[in-house]
Amino acid sequence: MSRGERSPSLALLMSLARPVRGRVALLAVVVVLAQLALAAGPLLIAWGTDAALAAAQGRGELGPALVCSAVYLTAAIVGGVLSAATIKIAAGVSQSMLLDLRSRLFRHTQRLDLEFHERYTSGRVISRQTSDTEALRELLDGGVTALAGSALSMILTVVFLVTMDWPSGVVLLVALVPAVLVTRWFQQRSSVQFRRQRTASARLIVHFVEAMTGMRALQAFRRERRSSEDYTELALDYREANVESIRQFGVFDTSLTAIGNVTVALVLLVSGLRVIDGSMAIGVVLGSVMYARRFFAPLAQIGTFYNSLQSAIAALEKLSSLLAESPTVPEPTRPVGLARARGRVDFDHVEFGYGTLPAVLPDLDLHIPAGQQVALVGTTGAGKSTIAKLVARFYDVRRGSVRLDGVDLRDLASDDLRRAVVMVTQEAYLFSGSVAANIAIGNPRATRQQIEAAARAVGVHDVVMALPEGYDTPVDGRGVRLSAGQRQLVSFARAFLADPAVLVLDEATSSLDVPGERIVQEGLETLLADRTSIVIAHRLSTVMAADRVLVVEGGRIVEDGSPAELVEAGGHFAKLHEGWQATLG
Incomplete structure (x- = not known):
């Protein structure tokens, strides 16, 4: 030195x-x-x-x-x-x-x-x-x-x-x-x-x-x-x-x-x-x-x-x-504002890999129009969650670009990005505080009426009202007062209150039982309406409601179409659908 x-x-x-x-x-x-x-x-x-x-x-x-x-x-x-x-x-x-x-x-x-x-x-x-x-x-x-x-x-x-x-x-x-x-x-x-x-x-x-x-x-x-x-x-x-x-x-x-x-x-x-x-x-x-x-x-x-x-x-x-640790996702030096996002998402020849590991997405070219509901299906490790994380800009791409309404996410102002894109994951983490405060994370300026309206929209209002103090009931660390499914419903209410242009659901319904899934499915229809959504789910009941299904294998899109079109085509998705129908019978 x-x-x-x-x-x-x-x-x-x-x-x-x-x-x-x-x-x-x-x-x-x-x-x-x-x-x-x-x-x-x-x-x-x-x-x-x-x-x-x-x-x-x-x-x-x-x-x-x-x-x-x-x-x-x-x-x-x-x-x-x-x-x-x-x-x-x-x-x-x-x-x-x-x-x-x-x-x-x-x-x-x-x-x-x-x-x-x-x-x-x-x-x-x-x-x-x-x-x-x-x-x-x-x-x-x-x-x-x-x-x-x-x-x-x-x-x-x-x-x-x-x-x-x-x-x-x-x-x-x-x-x-x-x-x-x-x-x-x-x-x-x-x-x-x-x-x-x-x-x-x-x-x-x-x-x-x-x-x-x-x-x-x-x-x-x-x-x-x-x-x-x-x-x-x-x-x-x-x-x-x-x-x-x-x-x-x-x-x-x-x-x-x-x-x-x-x-x-x-x-x-x-x-x-x-x-x-x-x-x-x-x-x-x-x-x-x-x-x-x-x-x-x-x-x-x-x-x-x-x-x-x-x-x-x-x-x-x-x-x-x-x-001294530097973020690998740096703030833009000259941020571009996007006051009112519409929700069009574009992957332009994206290459991405974690750290120095080989590329998970070797060359992804994907275009999602504003308001379209897209479901991603595929085997574990195919790259579905990676696509979701790139949309939320948890990582930056090695090559190519991910754009929201034509603006590269690397240039988009952070506040506008977080307001426009919300991701709900499998683990619905609840912070210490009341149920109302946890829902209000989606919009800290929301009124009690808006919080309750969001809870009603996703079907968790009755669950909350059954708690000892209703919306003021304290939630212990990690939400131990609520079941896994109930915590997920609260996270949906949080996302509904945020009102994003793009909503990403990464295995967000996996912790719900069948009755719970039926309840939340109604809420999801309201939650996903008039906004772009990217849904990753193994349960085809969620996938079948999508406008478009993408089958991902090895970081590449091998099938692309509506659920009905893919079932008719007789490919990989058709086999998944056949297996799902057999479980219902």
Whole structure:
């Protein structure tokens, strides 16, 4: 990395600090003044013992002693007040930076496209928002100021001690050598250990989130015991990482304490011998011993906060990596508006594949007039859902173009696209909140009357009214108060309320039972009327109501026509229709 470049982690930290740089500068001044006030204590005691008390005993002058006491008391109070101010300012700076970071993470994660969310597990995203931001909080809340204050305290201690008695200062500097070696040993090992801790913690969170999210699958396949064993193994790894970290710190702290005690003893010995021969005053001895004891406490704090620093650095690397993710579906640089979409959809020689995988759609040429109801049928993996996702612009094509009313989706303003195209998938996700609020996602400005009208149109009104609080009934996470079919009906009401020009249904009726399908079929007639619709369904009862059926195989359209025409043609769709008729008989 060149001098002009910054690491992504440092660049992220600097960008977070930039809006609060004024308070950071104030914090630096307060830290310096606080450490100056606190470091002056032993020097004042030395002066008071040798000068002020001597004047009081020899000449009966109490003035110097009173002045010394007043100055010492003032320094102590100023140091305490400034230390408290340091904590307050640091907390404000920290929380402002963390608020900025959390907002960036959430906004950026929402901007990232479907491809990112399909490869980046929800557990990893949650780990970035929780454990990684928490690691940074621990550093920012007090770690940075403690590191700066401790380093400044050590420097001032050496300067004041050398100024007061240079031989004692030399002893202290000599003792600094083994202390630095021990600290360096600790830093090297704790750096590796804390990366292991962060990795173990992230894996534990990811496994927990995935197990809770996929609980139905775990229980359906009786994988609870295996999942529990995997979790226990990850928890043990996390525990071992923590135990080793604590052991390393124990060695470091014990070593520093021993070096500090030996140093104090040496300073006391050297000073005591000089007091005996009359070359050193007793007050200087007291000050020297106090400075020697004061010196090693900040060094221990630096070692302690180095743990937080390493943890925060590892977290910053992950956070900056997430924020560096670029959407593969970028916003248009010069968006084209489409205030009132009619719904004509065109695929012009489209080639598309996921990532670097071979093309799913090698060369798709498809034109859907506005208002036409099109059904896509074919085997699993034929490319039906891929076509649907391209219409909603969850992905961009490799070659060719997908156009809405003649406008390339890559040039269409995002708000206009989301308003014009709505996709309803097999998983009808409901957010925490009331039933009415979940339906209103389709149109946040809708009135209660409009919400109820949408529910009636798709046949879910009676279901909602049967709930304890009707439309105000809270829906727990993932809609556990409602059955799968009822959740799907709510998602249909949401789509109806959005009133899009193009409606995409991707296996949206698969979770409905036969009675539920009959109910929703009536609602679908209203929902699909006067708008372009692309319906992917295995149930031919839904397909037979379409104006046009496309049979997709290998990413290509192998049959195209009305349901009646394709049945008459005797091809692939005719065989599907024959099998469906047999099940009805």
